[in-house]
Amino acid sequence: MKILSYLLAYRRFLLIVLTPLLLLPLPLIIKTKVASAYFKDFHLLLIGVICLATSIEKWNFHKRVALRMVMLVGVNPAWLTLGFMVSCAFLSMWLSNTSAAAMVMPIVEAVAQQIIRAETEADALEMSCSNGSTNPALELDENVGECQSSDWKEKEKQVNGYDNDVSVIVCTTAKENEKDKEQENLPPAETRRKSRADKYSGVFKVMCLCVAYSATIGGLTTITGTSTNLIFAEHFNTRYPGCQCINFGSWFILSIPITVIILVLSWVWLQWLFLGFDFKNMFKCGKKRTAREEASAQVIRDEYKKLGSISYPEIVTLVLFILMTLLWFTRDPGFIPGWSSLFPKYKGYATDSTTALVIGVLFFIIPAKTLSRTSNGENTAFGYTPLITWKEFQSCMPWEIAILVGGGFALADGCEVSKLSEWVASKLTPxxxxxLWLVILISCLIVTSVTEVASNPATITIFLPILSPLAEAIHVNPLFILIPATLCTSFAFLLPVANPANAIVFSYGHLTVMDMVKAGLGINIIGVAVVMLAIMTWIVPIFNLYTYPSWAPDISYGNTTGL
Known part of the structure; x- marks a missing residue:
């Protein structure tokens, strides 16, 4: 029964995965080709990246990076949120969006709780000093409590069969009148406290939304940053093997300006929406810190001190991380021959997954501890433990995404063999x-809308086999349509269920659905606008987009697209 309940819970996932595996071999593709779709270059690259992510999470290197970045930008609410955004976006470049949000959000929550604690103490002190040594708010609470006690005693008398006393009714009425007068004449400190409470609620909302959105935005930057980028690279390299233009370096060059612009504009939008964008307070020099800012700074310093000095496993992880990044950039930089040219007999065999897999294996080999010596100079015995174990790797590896993407690749192969994608493209040739800019905009808007209600990998897997033949049919460089569509597939900002990072942040209870809808709508507009600007300007010379490439098949149906 447990097995049946488990299968029932994942029925949709199993339907997507098993349908192509079971049905496509019947009339279309031989079963070996269908099975190979479930383990491609994408899966090897994913395994290598998850090895790095597992080591980073295990040794708390992500927390050190996040706290250090926040300490650099300061504790002003605006700069603090920017620090969290930059930290989360940087982590999301190398880890999954979900992991980045899950790592940074506990730090944000700790800062938020410390702010509440410090402000509560400051409010109590300010209110106690507002009328000598008397605290009107506390007196009000005591009076209300006394009345409630009297009312409770009166109810007890009624239960025991005693008559009501008229003095109790008079007391109750007098207390209510006194309460109304106290509320009408609240001290300025109490009024300021309520105003600050509303403002802090906005600060917490901005901090939470910044984490959710920056986790998604940061994933756009690298080809390994999110699964949609990896799926695009695998689809593109499989469909157009003659083009070797999509790699880690080329994608980073085209996407880093997009990420920076969207990140800054999103920060400005969230500040304006919830707090108001006050340049005067943000850039005022020599301003004394408030109790809230000092509390934020203290909790961040305390959290950073708990980490201690950088450890040996963190150093090894950092070295391997830098080595992996350098090998990705230098494999085929474009302007000079890369290290892949050292193997001319095996042209095309060295890919980004080669680097990821080799470095990933090292995490299972390099020991997590160094040899230490006693006072006599002898080496101490220690048990060999690698940086990560298979159990730790398996707990971080998103096997469901790997299998889901495999099913998508199998469906894409089926669409290509059956000529379904070409038929759909021919119907879209009008x-x-x-x-051209309108065709790209329509594609971006459709993909952005669908990804709000469907998973990002499923959305990109569905649309890539349709958009590629469409670009070929209208005789446009396929990258002109595929790159914007791929980037917009990640723009799932509106709903908590649209993205795992959104769901993680929403679970902390500081946000409502309408908060996310209002903020996410603006981020979606910003994202699509920046992508449109990028594809029509600086991305054009990178891939020579205005020229129809020789590596793309010419299946034009007689339509030409104007710019």
């Missing part, structure tokens, strides 16, 4: 009469 779009060729539209300006």
């Amino acid at each position: 779009l060729g009469s539209l300006p």
Whole structure:
């Protein structure tokens, strides 16, 4: 029964995965080709990246990076949120979006709780000093409590069969009148406290939304940052093997300006929406810190001190991380021959997954402890433990995503073999009469809308086999349509269920659905606008987009697209 309940809970996932595996071999593709779709270059690259992510999480290197970045930007609410955004976006470049949000959010929650604690103490002190040594708010609470006690005693008398006393009714009425007068004449400190409480609620909302959105935005930067980028790279390299232009370096060059612009504009938008964008307070020099800012700084310093000095496993993880990044950049930089040219007999065999897998294996080999010596100079015995174990890796590896993407690749192969994708593209060729920028915009808007209600990997897997033949049919460089669509697939900002990072942040209870909808709508508009600006400007010379490439098949149906 447990097995049946488990299968029932994952029925949709199993349907997507098993349908192509069971049905496609019947009339279309031989079973060996269908099975190979479930383990491609994408899966090897994912395994290597998860090895790095597992080591980073295990040895708390992510926490050190996040806290250090926040300490650098300061504790002003605006700069503090920017620090969290930059930290989370940087982590999301190398880890999954979900992991980045899960890592940074506990730090944000600790800062938020410390702010509440410090402000409560400051409010109590300010209110106690507002009327000599008397605290009106505390007196009000005591009076109300006394009344409630009297009312409770009166109810007890009624239960025991005693008559009501008229003095109790008079007391109750007098206390209520006194309470109304106290509320009408609240001291300025109490009024300021309520105003600050509303403001702090906005600060917490901004901090939470910054983590959720920056985790997604940061994933755009690298080809390994999110699964949609990896799926695009695998689909593109499989469909167009003659083009070797999509790699880690080229994707980083085209996407880093997009990430920076969207990140800054999103920060400004969230500040304006919830707090108001006050340049005067943000850039005022020599301003004395408030109790809230000092509390934030203290909790961040305390958390950083708990980490202690950087440990040996953290150093090894950092070295391997830098080595992996350098090997990715230098494999085929484009302007000079990369290290892949050292193997001319095996051209095309060295990919980004080669680097990821080799470095990933080292995490299972390099020991997590160094040899230490006693006072006599003898080496102490220690049990060999690698940086990560298979159990730790398996707990971090998103096997469901790997299998889901495999099912998507199998479906894409089926669409190509059956000519379904070409048929759909031929029906969309009337779009060729539209300006190119409008075709790209329509594609971006459709993908952005669908990804709010469907998972990002499923969305990109569905649309790539359709958009590729569409670009070929209207005789446009496929990258002109595929790159914007791939980037917009990650723009799932509106709903908590649209993205795992959104769900993690929403679970902390500082946000409502409408908060996320209002903020996410603006981020979606910003994201699509920046992507449109990028694809029409600086991305054009990187891939020579205005020229139809020789590596793309010419299946034009007689339509041309104007710019």
